[in-house]
Amino acid sequence: MSWVALTTGFILILIGLYGALTNRNILRIIVSFSIANTGVNLIIVAVGYMASRTAPILDKTVAPTEALERIIDPLPQALVLTAIVIGVGVTALMLTYAFKLYEVKGTLDISSYKELKW
Amino acid sequence: MTRRFFVVLLLLGLIAIFANLLFNYAMDSELNQTARYYAKHTATDIGAANIVTAIIVTYRGLDTLGEVTVLFLTASIIGLVLARSKNKAQADAQPTQRSNQHKTRPFPSGELLTTGSDLLVPLILLLGAYVFINGHLTPGGGFQGGAILASAALLLLLTNPSRHFSHQLISKVESTSGLIFIVLGILGIFFAGGFLDNRLLPTGTLGSIFSAGIIPVIYSFIGLKVGAEFTSMMINLAETEKKQEKNK
Numbered sequence: 001m002s003w004v005a006l007t008t009g010f011i012l013i014l015i016g017l018y019g020a021l022t023n024r025n026i027l028r029i030i031v032s033f034s035i036a037n038t039g040v041n042l043i044i045v046a047v048g049y050m051a052s053r054t055a056p057i058l059d060k061t062v063a064p065t066e067a068l069e070r071i072i073d074p075l076p077q078a079l080v081l082t083a084i085v086i087g088v089g090v091t092a093l094m095l096t097y098a099f100k101l102y103e104v105k106g107t108l109d110i111s112s113y114k115e116l117k118w
Numbered sequence: 119m120t121r122r123f124f125v126v127l128l129l130l131g132l133i134a135i136f137a138n139l140l141f142n143y144a145m146d147s148e149l150n151q152t153a154r155y156y157a158k159h160t161a162t163d164i165g166a167a168n169i170v171t172a173i174i175v176t177y178r179g180l181d182t183l184g185e186v187t188v189l190f191l192t193a194s195i196i197g198l199v200l201a202r203s204k205n206k207a208q209a210d211a212q213p214t215q216r217s218n219q220h221k222t223r224p225f226p227s228g229e230l231l232t233t234g235s236d237l238l239v240p241l242i243l244l245l246g247a248y249v250f251i252n253g254h255l256t257p258g259g260g261f262q263g264g265a266i267l268a269s270a271a272l273l274l275l276l277t278n279p280s281r282h283f284s285h286q287l288i289s290k291v292e293s294t295s296g297l298i299f300i301v302l303g304i305l306g307i308f309f310a311g312g313f314l315d316n317r318l319l320p321t322g323t324l325g326s327i328f329s330a331g332i333i334p335v336i337y338s339f340i341g342l343k344v345g346a347e348f349t350s351m352m353i354n355l356a357e358t359e360k361k362q363e364k365n366k
Contacts, residue, residue, distance in 0.1 A: 002145060010136040014129055021125045050146055056157070056169040057257065059325060064161030071169065073146070073153040078173040082185050085261050085344070089192035092351050096196045099358065 005046035012039025026098045026108045030091065037087045041080045048076030165321030166254040166330035174259065175333045175340075179303065179314030186343060190296065193347040200358045227277050235277040242270040250341030254330040260337040264344025271349040275356050283353050292346035295339035302332055302339075 016036025020029050049072055056074035058064050102108055149157060156169055156177065166172040174182050249256075250263025274281055306315035316331030323329055 003140065003143070006140055006143060010140060014132060014136070017132070018125065018129055021128070022122070050149075055257070057255075058161055058167045058169070064324065067157040067161070067169075068149065068154060071149075071157055073149060074156055074169040074173055075153055077170045078178065081170070081174060081259075081261060082181065085185060086188055088265075088348070089189050092196055092355075093192055095355070096199050099355075100199055 002046045002049045005042055005049070009039045009041075009043035009046060012036065012042065015039075024109050024111055026101065026110055027095075029110065030094045030098060033094070034087070034091055037083075037090075041083055041087070044076045044080050044083070048073035161324055164316055164330055164333070165324055166316075166333055167325050168254055168256065168259075170257075171254045171259050171333060171337065172330070175254075175336055176314065176316045176331075179336075182340070183299070183303065183314070186296065186299070186340060189344065189347050190292070193292075193350050196351050197354050200354045231277050235273045239270045239273055242273065243267060246270070246341065246345065250338050251334060252327070253337040253341075254333045255325060255327070260340030261344050263337075263341035264346075265348060267341065267345030268348030268352065271345075272352055275352060279356065283349070285350070285353070288346045288350050288353075292343055292350070295343040295346070298339050299336060299343070302336055306332075 013036050016032045016034075016039060019032030019035065023029055023032065053072045054062060054070055056067075056071040056077070058067060062070045098108065101113070105112060148154075156173060160166060160169045160172045164172040164176050166176075246263045246266035246269075248263075249258040249266055250260045253259030253263070271283070302318065303314040306318055307313050310317045310331075314336075316333050316336075318332045319335075321329060321331050327334070
């Protein structure tokens, strides 16, 4: 089953990169980055999945003694939790800078920002 | 036109790489060494039922401290960047302020939204607190609970866009919980195994609410901190927008 999640993740990364490279509007570029970010997170979680195992939470169904055979890899989930939170921070920062750029130039079209172009 | 061509070329290359990764992917049949360590030792060493929480708060607690710091930095930078433009907008808007005063709430929100948010906000706050207090037992934890708390603030903002939130309260909650997080970590050096060690309190029985040492305490403060940070980000963005509208 994990190939479904992997394929979706790869497709989301491709959609995000395509959007970021072809769009001219800064807000659309930010949305594209968020989509690509989601794809990466999905892939990392999918890599930790293992067939016929359950979530890494010990309770009545998974006794601590049989955890080795019953749970999936908990590490990718912990890493993705970090990545999601940092992703929110990055998106908020990008939006703030987009607002600042709009305030200075009055436009969100990236082709009118030529200061760093050579 | 050539630009488009290069973009398509790049994407085709990436598709080739991704297809190669996808078709040669073999699912693990047993846990790798790190995961095996966590699966074997979490119940006895940490006492947390949720292994992901044990990894985030204790095994990789330093990582989480860094993550919280990054989030704090983000919130501060947003406050700094937007505060400047706010001041500028305020100075520009000063002469026209009186004429615009009656326009502060151009569209009063509907009965449904107002009543719905009055009903839902306490429940959402309760759910957020539940999620971060039970972070060591069930799926969830400080970050998720904090995001839920912030969503209550978002609902309040949606109902009444000109609502005033106390910046002072938010920053006090944020800095106090951050400080407590670090102090608990340092106490671990003296009274337990090391920085951010959770055995400051007894680990208790697996699966009960008072278990896993100080994990629930630390995760609750992380929840408060994350909630306060997300709320301050949203409020900063919302208030700047208001000033911008007045400016026009």
